[in-house]
Amino acid sequence: MRRTRGRLVAASVAVALSTGLTTTAVAAADPVLPEAGLVAWYKLDEASGTSAANSAPGSTFGAATVNGAARSASGITLDGTDDYVRLPDSLLKNLTSVTVDLDVLVDTAQGTPYFIWGMGNTSGSAGNGYLFTTGNAYRTGIASGNWSTEQNTTKGSNLARGVWKHLTYTQTGTTGTLYEDGVQVAQNTAVTTTPASIGAGTTTANYIGRSLYSGDKYLKGQVRDFRVYDRALPANDVAALAQKTSAAAAGADAAALDLGDTSAVTSNLTLPVTGAQGSTVTWATSHADVVTSSGKVTQPAAGQPAATVTLTASVTRGAVTLPRTFTVVVPAAFDDAQAAAWDAQHAVVTNIADVRGNLTLPTKGAQGSTLTWTSSAPGTVSDTGVVHRPAHGTADTEVTLTVTATKGAATSSQPRTATVRQAPEAQEPAAYFFPYFKGESTADGEEIYFAASQGNDPLKWQELNDDKTVLRSDLGEKGLRDPFVIRSPEGDKFFLVATDLKIYGGNNFGNAQERGSLSLMIWESTDLVSWSDQRMVKVSSDYAGNTWAPEAFYDEAAGEYVVYWASALYPTTDSSDRKIATSYQRMMYATTRDFVTFSEPRIWVDNKRGTGLGIIDASVTKVGDTYYRFIKDEKYMTVRSEKSTDLRATSWDLITENIGVGQPNGYGGTFTAGEGPTVFKSNTEEKWYVFMDQPSYHGGKGYVPFESTDLDSGVWTKSEPATLPVSPRHGTVLPITQAEYDRLLARYQPDAFVASAAPVTVTTVAGTAPVLPATVAATYGDGATKDLAVTWDAVDPASWAQAGTFTVSGSFGPSITTRATATVTVTPVDPEPEPDLVVEVSATAKCVAGKVTVSVRAVNGEDVPVDVKVASVFGSKSFVGVAPGKSASQSFATRAGSVDAGVVTVTASTTGASPVTATFEAPYAALDCG
Numbered sequence: 001m002r003r004t005r006g007r008l009v010a011a012s013v014a015v016a017l018s019t020g021l022t023t024t025a026v027a028a029a030d031p032v033l034p035e036a037g038l039v040a041w042y043k044l045d046e047a048s049g050t051s052a053a054n055s056a057p058g059s060t061f062g063a064a065t066v067n068g069a070a071r072s073a074s075g076i077t078l079d080g081t082d083d084y085v086r087l088p089d090s091l092l093k094n095l096t097s098v099t100v101d102l103d104v105l106v107d108t109a110q111g112t113p114y115f116i117w118g119m120g121n122t123s124g125s126a127g128n129g130y131l132f133t134t135g136n137a138y139r140t141g142i143a144s145g146n147w148s149t150e151q152n153t154t155k156g157s158n159l160a161r162g163v164w165k166h167l168t169y170t171q172t173g174t175t176g177t178l179y180e181d182g183v184q185v186a187q188n189t190a191v192t193t194t195p196a197s198i199g200a201g202t203t204t205a206n207y208i209g210r211s212l213y214s215g216d217k218y219l220k221g222q223v224r225d226f227r228v229y230d231r232a233l234p235a236n237d238v239a240a241l242a243q244k245t246s247a248a249a250a251g252a253d254a255a256a257l258d259l260g261d262t263s264a265v266t267s268n269l270t271l272p273v274t275g276a277q278g279s280t281v282t283w284a285t286s287h288a289d290v291v292t293s294s295g296k297v298t299q300p301a302a303g304q305p306a307a308t309v310t311l312t313a314s315v316t317r318g319a320v321t322l323p324r325t326f327t328v329v330v331p332a333a334f335d336d337a338q339a340a341a342w343d344a345q346h347a348v349v350t351n352i353a354d355v356r357g358n359l360t361l362p363t364k365g366a367q368g369s370t371l372t373w374t375s376s377a378p379g380t381v382s383d384t385g386v387v388h389r390p391a392h393g394t395a396d397t398e399v400t401l402t403v404t405a406t407k408g409a410a411t412s413s414q415p416r417t418a419t420v421r422q423a424p425e426a427q428e429p430a431a432y433f434f435p436y437f438k439g440e441s442t443a444d445g446e447e448i449y450f451a452a453s454q455g456n457d458p459l460k461w462q463e464l465n466d467d468k469t470v471l472r473s474d475l476g477e478k479g480l481r482d483p484f485v486i487r488s489p490e491g492d493k494f495f496l497v498a499t500d501l502k503i504y505g506g507n508n509f510g511n512a513q514e515r516g517s518l519s520l521m522i523w524e525s526t527d528l529v530s531w532s533d534q535r536m537v538k539v540s541s542d543y544a545g546n547t548w549a550p551e552a553f554y555d556e557a558a559g560e561y562v563v564y565w566a567s568a569l570y571p572t573t574d575s576s577d578r579k580i581a582t583s584y585q586r587m588m589y590a591t592t593r594d595f596v597t598f599s600e601p602r603i604w605v606d607n608k609r610g611t612g613l614g615i616i617d618a619s620v621t622k623v624g625d626t627y628y629r630f631i632k633d634e635k636y637m638t639v640r641s642e643k644s645t646d647l648r649a650t651s652w653d654l655i656t657e658n659i660g661v662g663q664p665n666g667y668g669g670t671f672t673a674g675e676g677p678t679v680f681k682s683n684t685e686e687k688w689y690v691f692m693d694q695p696s697y698h699g700g701k702g703y704v705p706f707e708s709t710d711l712d713s714g715v716w717t718k719s720e721p722a723t724l725p726v727s728p729r730h731g732t733v734l735p736i737t738q739a740e741y742d743r744l745l746a747r748y749q750p751d752a753f754v755a756s757a758a759p760v761t762v763t764t765v766a767g768t769a770p771v772l773p774a775t776v777a778a779t780y781g782d783g784a785t786k787d788l789a790v791t792w793d794a795v796d797p798a799s800w801a802q803a804g805t806f807t808v809s810g811s812f813g814p815s816i817t818t819r820a821t822a823t824v825t826v827t828p829v830d831p832e833p834e835p836d837l838v839v840e841v842s843a844t845a846k847c848v849a850g851k852v853t854v855s856v857r858a859v860n861g862e863d864v865p866v867d868v869k870v871a872s873v874f875g876s877k878s879f880v881g882v883a884p885g886k887s888a889s890q891s892f893a894t895r896a897g898s899v900d901a902g903v904v905t906v907t908a909s910t911t912g913a914s915p916v917t918a919t920f921e922a923p924y925a926a927l928d929c930g
Contacts, residue, residue, distance in 0.1 A: 031240040037099075037231040040091060042208075044076045044224050052076075052085060056227075061088045069209070075103070076209075080110065080220025084210035091119055091228055092131065093201035096194050097172035099229035101238070102208075103245050104221060106135050108162045108505055109443035111217035116167070117226070119206040121199045127212035129198040130205070133169060135159030136506060138185070140169040140178055142193045147213075153178045153188040158506025163278045164222075164249060166242035166318065171195065172232035181249075181278075181318025182242030184235065239319040246318035249277035254315040254324045257281070262328040264306075267366060269295035269328070271311070279317040286310040290330050299333040306331045336408035339367035344405035344412040347371055350594045352401070355420040356493045356526070358559045358593045359385035361401070369405035369412075376400035380420055385593070386559055389490060390422040397422075424492040429683040429735035431815060432458050433528060433744065435470075435483040435496065436703070436731025439695060440503035446479035447472040448498065451725040452744050455815035456683045458733060459705060459722040464748035467726060475536040476500040476517050477507075482549040482617075482676060482730040486561070489554050495595045496523045497550040497563070500536065513568045513585070513612075514578035516546035520565070522595050528740055529747040539563070539590050539598050542573035545583065549617045549676065549730065553627075555591075555647060562647055564589040564604055566616035585614035585634065589648065604650060609635035617730070619677045620647070621688065621711075628711045630677040630690055633657065637673040639692050641714060656714030663718040665694055665704045671718070673698035676730025683735050690716060693730045703728045742817050750781025754788070754812055760822035766802050766829050770795070776820040778812060788812045790820045803828040836918055838862050839908040843872075843922035845899055847929035852894045854924055856904050859887040864910050871905045881911070898928035 041056040042064050048071050052064040065086040070077040078084065092098065104116055113136060120130025126146045133140045139154030153176040159165060168179035171191060178186040205212050208226055209219035227241075253275025262269075271283050271294065283293045290307040291297050300307050311326045334342060343365025350360060361373045361384065375381045377399045380388055390397050397420045404413045432453040438445040448471035450464040464470070473480045479502020486495050500517035503509065518540040523531045540547045544567040552563040568583040587605035590598040605615045613634035620629050629642045629652055639659045642652035665671040674692035681688050689707050694700025705719040736744075745753035758777040764770040775787040790810035799806045803826050810820040838861030845854050858868045860882045868879040874892035882888045902924055909917040 031243045033240055034229070034233055034237040037229040038227065039095070039230050040087070040226075040228045042085070042087075042226045044071075044085070044226060045073050046071055047073060054088075061091060064088065064208075075222045075224030077222050078209045078219050080107065080218050082218060084218060085208035085223070085226075087119065087206035087208065089204050089206065090199075090202050091206050092195040092198055092203055095196050095230050097170075097230065097232045098131070098195045099168065099170045099231065099233045099238075100131070100133070100140075100227070101166075101168045101229070101233075101241050102226040103164055103166050103224045104135075104219075105164045105223075106159060106161045107220040110135070110161060110220045110505065112136055112506075113211070113213075114217040114219055115207070115209075115211035116219055116223075117208045118210070118212045119195075119198075120203050120212055122205045122212050122214075125214040127205075130203075130212050131195055131198065132212065133167060135161070138167075138178070138180065140176065142171070142176070142191060142195070142198075144193045144197065149193075151176070151188065151191045151193055153186050153191070155180065155185040157511075160278050161221075161505050163276070164245050165278070166245040168233070168238045168241065170232035170238070175232075177232070179235075179238050179242070181246045182239035182320075183318050242318050243320060246320040247322070249275075250279050250315045250317040250320050250322045253277045253279035253281070253317070254313065254322045257313055257315070257324055257326075259311075259326055259328070262326060265291075265297055265328055265330050266299060268297050269311075271295040271313075275315060275317075277317065279315045282314045282316070284312045284314070286312075291328055297330060299330055302333050302335040302338075304332045334367055336410040337412070339365070340369050340405040340407045340410045340412040343367045343369035343371065343407070344403055344414040347403045347405070347414070347416075349401065349416060349418070350596045352416055352418045355381070355387055355418050356389070356490055357488050358387050359418070360593045360597045361385040361403075362597075365405050365407075367407070369407040372404050372406070374402045374404070376402075381418055387420060389420055392423045392425045394422050396420060421492075423490060426491070427737040427739065429456070430738035431455055431736050431741040432680075432683070433485070433734045433736045433740070434461060434725065434728070434731060435485055436725065436728040437481050437483060437498075438727045439702075439729050441696070443504060444469055444472075445727075445729075446481055446502050446504055448480050448483045448496075449725070449728075450744070450748055451728070452736075452741060452749075455813075458680070458682065458689055459719050459724075461723060461725050462749065462752060463725045464744060466749070470748065471496070471498075471523060471531065471534075473498075473500070473521055473534065475534055476519060476521065477502045479504070480521060484549075484551045484678075484732045485734050486552045486554070487734065489556065492526055494525045494528060495552070495561075496525070496531070497521065497552065497595070499548050499550065499565075501546075501548070510580055512546055513580040513583075514545045514570075515575045516548075518542065518544055518547055520547060520550050520563075524595065527743055528736070529743050535596075537596065537598065539565070540567050540588065540601055543569050543571070544588075544601075545570055545575070545578060545580070548585070551619055551732075553620045553622070553647060558591070560591045560593050561595070562589050562591055563595075563598065564618055566614075566618075567601075568614070581612040584608045584610075584612055585616045587615055587618055587631070604648070605631070606650070609633060617676050619679045619690075621679045621681065623711060628655075628679070630659070630679050632675045632677070637675070637698060639674050639677045639690070641711070643712070655712065659690065659714075659716050660692060660704065660706050660718065663706075665700050666718070666722060666724075667694075667701045667704075669699060671700070671704055674700075674704065676703075678730075678732050680733045680735065689719065689733070691728075691733060693728075695729060701727060703731075738815075738817055741815065746781050751784060753781035754778045754816045754818040755781045757788075757812070757818055757820045760820060761825070762822050763825045763827065764800055766800065766826050768800065769797070770800055770808075770822075770824045770826075772808065772810070772822055776810070776812075778818070778820075792820075792822070795824075800824065800826050802826065837866065837908050837910065837916060839866060839868070839906070839918065839920060841904075841906040841920045841922040843904040843924040845924045845927040847927065848893075850897060850929050852896055852899045852927050852929055854892045854894060854899070854902075854904065855889060856891070856906065856922060857887055857889045858882065858906060858908065860884055860908075862910065864912070866908045866910055868909075869907045871907070873902060897930045899926060901926040 038056040068083040118132035138159040141150040141152040143150040176188045176191040287309045291309045309328045381399045399418045401416045434451040447469040451461045454460040481499040483498040498521045519538045548566040550565040566585045588601045589604045617632040640657040641655040644652040676693035691703045706716040778788045792810040840859040877890040879888035904922045906920045
């Protein structure tokens, strides 16, 4: 058997350690890589081009063709859409035994189902004889026909995503063996189809990154170093091929280990057991009496010297194990006086600088002291942390809380300053807020989305943030489901809790109930737009298999929140062999004042409904003294309603079952099953709504709204019409104020937030109502402008009765705070002109006996008599009482033989109580009588 020496894998994998720690250099043997029987070897390390060379010595197969993938020395990158590598035809010809080996990194956003590689033939849209590997339930299968003929060798759990993995499949005789990172993970000894038999040796659909089924997804991720052998490699050769990839991952995980400052450890250490690259980490200790291999710390007795302990981490990935050592110094235990002083100094009160609700005052110190508290203002903050905030409109108040730590006969006291905020102003609800997730079918579905109602209509919604994620998880399983938001009883603080669960990417609901998270994911905010850092708080015991669908209700009498969720419980804390069929979901609860410190969990609902089935997904509302609970019954996979006068009672009275079943679901089908109810009261009327989630696995597409006017009746009707967000799954509907609504739009959907309106100016005359425009230019939060219809406020006629200026305001709609404003200027009425008299006047110059005479004639065109006065340079004369339609004449003897052109002024006046006067001019021409 011919072998060749490969590249150096980890000749000196050096792990640099932090403060107080030693440096470990790990020497790894230069692996010998198998070459005998190598049919094809595609390193896929070309920098560019569409050809991938076959590096197998003496192989008759040519290059592979790269379709669309990005190229680099570290492998190809496939986009999951249409990128793939086409391998030469008939690679499996004459291979009665085979080994297929490669490195792959499956992207976390990989869709399913998918092949990592496949070699064989297709018929129409289906495979027809093939050999393949998929990361789903990590398996390799060989088929003589379509999927129904597959003979699988499977690990049974999904391949880890987002990290490089080394995969190997060998087959010889009837035995197929599956390896992961050089370690055997599965074997099937009943494989009867041989690679050579596929297509009688002719295979024309040989791919990396593409399935032989046209409906499957393409591979999204990276691939390198693809090999095919004509024999089944032994385990040591498989381990040698995997060593480089495993050593790199183990080295990265070893380097990433961080225990913090270990120079003076006084409390238990959290020792990581896994690495980000998929390594497992085990620990050994040089002094288990001081620090155990699980991290439990026991300090030397008071007065003894500090102990120095070496902790050794063994970081294992596949067949590669790398050590890393940490030096831990554990000082002697404090004496009573030291312990009391330390506990008094380090006692922590959550939110003490911004007090908006009852405080959790710790009663036990880390060093064993008993803690008691005294307040300088018990009426504001009591000695037990009960808070009464200053009234709205007064100032914030500072209160001194003094903690006294007592251990044995020793005591120590330390003051703390608590800043208690004045109570917020009470405001009526004006809209609704809706956080939700979208499902498990996409990479971003298990993240939190926001929507807001259109004003006070809970059946008309708009997605916020352009229907993109608002909150995502960087902790735990890195998936978020079932977000629930609660407003504090004071009104100005919000807590958002969510399930720590990610199904997308290969997880399943069985595993999630057996080995799921024991923690809640929590955010808090004072305004719904500025959210705290995510925190992960363990609330379930180690006997639980999951912590699902958390909600909360404030218990006014106890002054604390009751937080409830679903958990399957098991008899032991060992999760390796758990089966949900041996358990069922209970509803659990714990209490908290701050969503940081929780009580121990207690059972709330314990009702087995079938094999592996129980009760989950509770939502509570209260009317008067009665609590109403909506909860999923897994026997029917539907929601029931119950009631009780005691929130924490373990037995509630049933109102009705199978709510909404048989009614239209709004998605073109029938509501047959539901979960994740969220119940809330209308902002404007005596009506309640229950939104119930009908996911795809129950025949729907998300939430379906139902309504009732009587919670005791059990009668619920599908709400019509309803415009919900796209694909809304289990979430919360919360009434909010206009100010909160405006903030949500301004932050997350500025193109829907009217930020300002253009000023309007209007002018009118006193006594005339102003004409206001029907539309006004509005500017949105994103800077865009649009003319919006305005409904103007009524204007008191007295405002425009006389000259002056006033303003009038107008509304753009019920959910828009910004208002239009018009400034109206009222001008005075112009004085009416004197009415004209209809009097026709004329003047003529003529010669009489050689002298010029000027004659004036006036004709009364009015219907009343007029008096006429004529004035000229030759004198004045009058006509009195010229009748309507009549005329009168007067002459002026000039005694001159000639006159220049001139004008006669005629003043006409009506007679009576209100005389009207008009003045006219009558010109005459020059005349010479000589």
